[in-house]
Amino acid sequence: MAIKNEISILTRAEQADLYSPPIFSIEEQRLYFSLNDGELAVFRSIRLRAHRCYFVAILGYFKSKPVILDIAYSQVSKDLMFISKELLGGKGLRPFTPSQKQKDRLYAKVLDLAGYHKWDESQHFNSLFDHLVQVGNAWLEPRYLFDTAIEFLASHSIAIPRYTVLQRLISRTMQQVRKDLAHQLNQLTSPELHVFLDSITAIDDGLSLNQLRGGAKSLTVPELKKELALYHQLAPWRTQINGVIDGLNLSLKNRQHFGELINYYGSKLKRFKRAQQHLWLLCHLTERIQLALERLTDGFIYHIRKQQEAANTFAQQAVFLSWQSAADNVTKAAELLHLFVDENIDDNQPFSVVRQQALKVMNDRDIQTLCLYLKKQKRTVEEYQWQHYDEQCNLLKQLLRQVFLCLDCEAGKGSEAVVAQLQQIQTEIASGGPLKTMDTSLIPKKHLPWLVKQDNVNPQRYEWLLYRQLTSRLNGRIYLPNVTKYRALEDDLIPQTSQDTLLASSTLDRLKQPAELLLQEQQHRLESALKDVALHIDEGDNRNVIMKNRTGTRWRLPTKSATSLVNNPFFKRMQPVDIADVLRYVERETGFMKCLTHVLPIQKQGFTHQDDLLAILIANATHRGVYGMAQISDRSYEHLSTVQANYIRPETLHDASDVINNAVAALPIFRHYHIQEDQLHASADGQKFETHLETFKTRYSSKYFGTNKGITAMTLVANHSALNARIIGSNEHESHYIYDLLQSNSSDIKPDVLSTDTHGVNHVNFALLDLCGYSFAPRYAQFSSVINDLFDVTENEHGGTNLALKKPIRTNVIETGWQDIRRIVLSLQTKAKFAQRAKNVKLALSSKIHHLNFRSQSALASNILVQHIEQPMHRYLFLRLMD
Structure with missing residues (x-):
């Protein structure tokens, strides 16, 4: 003992x-x-x-x-x-x-x-x-x-x-x-950095632990200003901090663990030795600086796009109001015209005097609008859009400009001139002077009338234009090397020198094949599938399909409405059981609560707080929260929140979920839920949840939340078992996270086939999942349009059915880019083996691949997509939705 x-x-x-x-x-x-x-x-x-x-x-x-x-x-x-x-x-x-x-x-x-x-x-x-x-x-x-x-x-x-x-x-x-x-830390850390780290734990004014652990909670302007102030305090020390951490050669696991101790101990950090305090702070600061940059970048993009939407809305409303105002001012046109025939006006008077009398009737802008109205013309939307930007000078000066100065930009292909201009205005803004160097060649023609007047460029509007171009080019044309999400794809790929070694050790057989051999195999399967489907149609082998017109190409499948019992008598025999008793039974059978470990490894295991943990799990699963649970139980809110902070973390919940899923997979009944006997079919979908608090992931979605904000919970499910989950913003595309859900699934349940709805579909997923050994079988909302885009269905001279592709597969593009495809897939496989802390790198890499949509990968995806449509398991769906 x-x-x-x-x-x-x-x-x-x-x-x-x-x-x-x-x-x-x-x-x-x-x-x-x-x-x-x-x-x-x-x-x-x-x-x-x-x-x-x-x-x-x-x-x-x-x-x-x-x-x-x-x-x-x-x-x-x-x-x-x-x-x-x-x-x-x-x-x-x-x-x-x-x-x-x-x-x-x-x-x-x-x-x-x-x-x-x-x-x-x-x-x-x-x-x-x-x-x-x-x-x-x-x-x-x-x-x-x-x-x-x-x-x-x-x-x-x-x-x-x-x-x-x-x-x-x-x-x-x-x-x-x-x-x-501690010895290495003393050697690597400068006296100035020691003083800075000491000041964080001191009570004096300056950067405090509460500020460090807090920061922005949402994308609102006041919250981003907090994050900006924090970054400005940390930025001068970023180079030294990164140098010390690199010199210590700490693993990702240790860096993560030491950094988390800052959040756990808080003000109690001063109880520990100075060297230990500094080590934990340095590990925390490296992650905190990266997080601050990512938050500021996301905030910058969010507000630029928000102002674009606001400008469009303002312009549409302003155009309508100006047209309405002009209609109301038609009667005043008579007064303006009367000035030309008024005998009381001396012919020798200057025209400026007459103009002043006209301006007493209507101001110059209303006169211009009235003239456009009489000519049945309207003011352009762009004019009012730039008027809206003029009114947002406070946002520009107080937030966006300050955030922009924190960003280091690198040019991708075709963006060299834009990045050079961005770097130039960064220098001019940092010096405190006005913008002087403004390249008019970067201004699109449609914006020239509103940015350039008499060869003079409006500096504020030009600045807005550059920020808009920066935001729109962060999909792979402009890079931010200090922000993981927006780095160049090349930075996340494996070195070319190690590609052959990793390929030899890879278990992905398709990736090892030469492109020519793989394409020949795929082409043969495709041609066979097209012939087989056409033959089955002609011979009437598929009894579910009824041909209503033998001379045409439109089919219909008569459907019969299914009757179902709302309350099946079988369920009346089942006795209701409290959810807490169910969880206790699951704990006895699986021991999943052993995975809910204390944030400090030296502390006792979570079974000492079993009832508290059960209450917390139920509270969060039912969206009641620990505060709501405290209101209806004998546990105080302070006690439950402390236990939750100590034991409930994403990694501990993930481990507990894996234990339960592995136990379920070991049950004899598990295989009876298989759709196909020889393959495990999984599905991934996003569920929308409205939130009461604003965070960095909450976004507007009028379809699901009306005028409120919410998030999306992406879940990977197989045989009714939730294998993996991830929270994303409701503005993010679900298809970008399909690969990560599969690859980061650490349970013993390994799907063979994955289905999603239309939100999870893109060309890259077809190629990526096929090369990684998965079958991607999405359910299209408008399947007939997909068929019409891909295939020509005709009849030959003997009355038989012919199926052919409308566009040929670009095999030459696949062969040319095969080495790039290999490198991308091997990079994703390598990142998947990293610790949890490297997950952001893998997600960023996956998202970049979707955004860039390589021609070679897209061509390969088209080939896989066609074969997915033609697979025997989808023939029924293919024929049913042909109409």
């Missing part, structure tokens, strides 16, 4: 399981207590009957797990009786207890037979300690180090020592790793 003040690694149940005799079934007893010739010889060399039985028992236990057990007769009496009857015959044994010397002699024989060594601290400690220190630099977590130690002992044929020995060893390992990191 764990000694007091030692690090907590295993729960009491886990300790008992490891250091107690295993409980064998009859079959296991026969397996583990059977002896080979060598073991039988040693068995016969033992004189006493009781010691022989004890020897066989501990030998069987050691085969089960290489631990030297201290067992009493009462613990293993059933096994000893079994051994006595099976190996020695006759009656059973009387209770006995071997002395410690006898146990040592018997275990020496067991170790010799098994080829193992007993743990000797003088011989084995240093080698295991050095190994754990090396592993600790990758992931400094007690349970991970414990498992690593067990693997090291097994590989070196060393029996597992006492739990206290491993506790002490792992404690020393963690101390040594922290000591080494």
